[in-house]
Amino acid sequence: MDWQAAIKGFKSYLKLERSLSANSIMAYERDVEKLYQYTETLSAPIGPLQITLTELRAFIVWVFELGMIPTSQARIISGIKAFYKYLLTEELITKNPTELLEAPKTSRKLPDVLTLPDIEKLIAAIDLSKPEGTRNKAIIEVLFSCGLRVSELTTLKISNLYLNIDFVKVTGKGSKERLVPIGSHAKKALEIYLEQIRVHSPIKKGEEDFVFLNRRGAHLTREMIFTIIKRLANAIGYKKPIGPHTFRHSFATYLIEGGADLRAVQELLGHESITTTEIYTHLDREFLKSTIKDFHPRS
Incomplete structure (x- = not known):
């Protein structure tokens, strides 16, 4: 089996068996x-079924010499491990060469968090005299209120809005669905957009159920969501890196700092592992210090 055939089979497996995006x-x-x-680049090129741990370790050195940072190296190793797990599952190999392959040590970068005044400034910078302004306000409010991933926002469906009971149903990673509560500000902004703007918009065939549409009546892309947020950030002179995920980080951080149960936040975010959610417990050192001061009997 050559590389092209193996990669093609791997892609089909990820789509059909793993249901990945x-x-x-x-x-x-x-x-x-x-x-x-x-x-x-090797003197004698080898196929995917002939790779050994020795070649894989040499590959990691090669990747490092390309100048890739540890997190990028770890990402690549994760992908390679998934590929060989697929080959093993399909019985194309009898031994997994990645079993003893170690990823480089990576430090977790704490996510940036928007302050409430920052969020209010971003919303205030939206031009509500334009139809897209009303839509953009609903986007920002929903991102912050529900903690959605950008893919979950762009694929949000009208048929999955249960605004009468203050919930929305989103489709997360691996096509897993979850119900997320929606706050009053986001609910109001969403209703205004749906009832006053979207109802008058042209809609392309097949796009009727998507909540957020562009001027041509198609659902918004992730790139467009990034652009909307970047333009608002520039408008208020916000200098830190910002994107849809910044609102998700902020959503989780404020919940944790407010005393929310970690398991509940895990469920709201759609995290498969609690360790992913735990990063938010390390965000605010002053908050942690005040927690000790307020609740520890010997503080």
């Missing part, structure tokens, strides 16, 4: 293609 599949494909590129 198109973006996730592309990321895995890039990881494996990086390994393929490395094998092409």
